[in-house]
Amino acid sequence: MGRKRVFSGIRPTGPIHLGNYLGAIKSWIQLQDRYECIYAIVDYHGMTTPYHPAEMRANVRELLIDYLAAGVDPERSILMVQSAVPEHTELAWILGTVTPIAWLERVPTFKEKAEQHPDYVHLGLLSYGVLMAADIVLYKAEVVPVGEDQLPHLELTREIVRRFHHLFGVRIFPEPQALVPQDTARIMSLTDPEKKMSKTLGPRSLIALSDPPEAIREKIMKAVTDTGPSGERMSPGVANLFQLLKIFGTEEEYRSLRAEYDAGTLRYVNLKRTLADAIIRSLEPFRRRRAELENDPAYLERVLRDGIRRARAIARETMAEVKEACGLLRDEPGLGEAGVAAAAGSKAAGEQAPEAVERR
Ligand code: TYM
Numbered sequence: 001m002g003r004k005r006v007f008s009g010i011r012p013t014g015p016i017h018l019g020n021y022l023g024a025i026k027s028w029i030q031l032q033d034r035y036e037c038i039y040a041i042v043d044y045h046g047m048t049t050p051y052h053p054a055e056m057r058a059n060v061r062e063l064l065i066d067y068l069a070a071g072v073d074p075e076r077s078i079l080m081v082q083s084a085v086p087e088h089t090e091l092a093w094i095l096g097t098v099t100p101i102a103w104l105e106r107v108p109t110f111k112e113k114a115e116q117h118p119d120y121v122h123l124g125l126l127s128y129g130v131l132m133a134a135d136i137v138l139y140k141a142e143v144v145p146v147g148e149d150q151l152p153h154l155e156l157t158r159e160i161v162r163r164f165h166h167l168f169g170v171r172i173f174p175e176p177q178a179l180v181p182q183d184t185a186r187i188m189s190l191t192d193p194e195k196k197m198s199k200t201l202g203p204r205s206l207i208a209l210s211d212p213p214e215a216i217r218e219k220i221m222k223a224v225t226d227t228g229p230s231g232e233r234m235s236p237g238v239a240n241l242f243q244l245l246k247i248f249g250t251e252e253e254y255r256s257l258r259a260e261y262d263a264g265t266l267r268y269v270n271l272k273r274t275l276a277d278a279i280i281r282s283l284e285p286f287r288r289r290r291a292e293l294e295n296d297p298a299y300l301e302r303v304l305r306d307g308i309r310r311a312r313a314i315a316r317e318t319m320a321e322v323k324e325a326c327g328l329l330r331d332e333p334g335l336g337e338a339g340v341a342a343a344a345g346s347k348a349a350g351e352q353a354p355e356a357v358e359r360r
Helices: 018-031 053-070 087-096 101-105 108-116 128-138 148-168 213-221 236-248 251-263 268-294 297-326 336-343
Strands: 005-010 036-041 078-081 143-145 177-179
Touching: 005 018, 005 128, 018 036, 018 053, 018 143, 036 053, 036 297, 053 078, 053 268, 053 297, 078 297, 087 128, 087 297, 101 108, 101 128, 101 148, 108 128, 108 148, 128 148, 128 297, 143 148, 148 177, 213 268, 236 251, 236 268, 251 268
Parallel strands: 005 036, 005 143, 036 078, 143 177
Antiparallel strands: none
C-alpha cells in the first residue's frame, strides 16, 4: 500500500493572505512528509465569481509562485492546475447526477455568493460543491487540509460519496476528512473583525504574503481594535491581533503585551507596532524566495508540467473505475477498444456491458 493521499486547493483570485496561509498552506507543508499530497490551483472554481479572463493566467502563475515560496515542495508533492486535468469536470458531471439540488441550495457559501453577486447566480455556482467533491475523490484523497469555512463542502463531499456508492453498488472512494488547524482555523479581517479575512473584503482587510513591509505596517496600524465601549470580553479585533502575535511574535512579546492587556495598561499602538514588525520579519524569507522564483519561468513551467502529468495518471485510473461502475465507455489506453466492443454487445472483447443500475 502506498501512502494515503491529501488533496487541497486555492482559487486563483489574487495573492494569498494570512488566512489562506494559516488556515491551509501551513498544514499542507507539514503533511508533505507523511502523505502523497496533491495541491491544486482551482481555476474552474475561480470562474464561479466575476473575474477578468485577461488576469486569470497571471493569477495562476502568481499562486504557483506563492505555493512554492511558502514551502510546497514539488519533489514531494504534486502541484497542478485544475483545468489542465479534464477528469475533474468529467467526474463532476457524473457526481452531479447523484446530487440532489436541495443539498446544494443549503450550502452556506452558495447563499453568501448569491447575495454578494445577485447578477451572477448560475449553474456553476450552484454546483461549486460538486466540482470540489470531484477534485477530492478523483485522487481518492483521505485528508483535506482547509480552513473552517470549507467544512460544509467537506460534509457535502462525504454525502455525495455515500450516495454514489449506494446508487452504483460500489465502494470506490474513501470518505475524506477535513484537517482544520486548531488555533488558526479562522483568521479574521483587519477592517471588519467579525468576518473572516477574505479577498472579497478588499486589500486593506488582509495581509497578503507578498505585501511589501510598508503595506503590512500600514494595514496593521489601521486595523480595527475596539469598535464599541470595551466590555468584559476582548473585542474580536484585539483578539485577532493577539492571535496573530502568538503565531508571528516571540513568546516574550506575546506574554508581556498580554499581561499589559490584562492589567488594563496596554496601548494598542504598541501591540500593533510589535505585531507589524513580527509579521514583516517572519515573511522576509517568503518574499526573498518569491523574488527568485519570479525570475525562473523555466523552473515554474517544469514544476507544472510534471505535476499535471502525475495528477492525470492518477485521475485516469480513478475515472476507469468510475466509468466501469456507471456503465460508461472507458477510454484509458488499452481499454478503450474493449469498452467500445462491450457497449456494442460484442463478446469478442471478452467483456460484458455493465448491468443497469437500479436508481432510487
Ligand atoms: P479559498 O480559495 O477560498 O481558500 C483557500 C484556503 O484558505 C482557507 N482560508 C482561511 N482559513 C482561515 N482563515 C481565513 N480567514 C481563511 N480564508 C481562507 C480556506 O478554508 C481554504 O482552505 N473551495 C475552496 C477551494 C477548493 C478546494 C477544493 C479546497 C476547491 N476544490 C478541494 C480543498 C479541496 C476555496 O474556495 O478556498
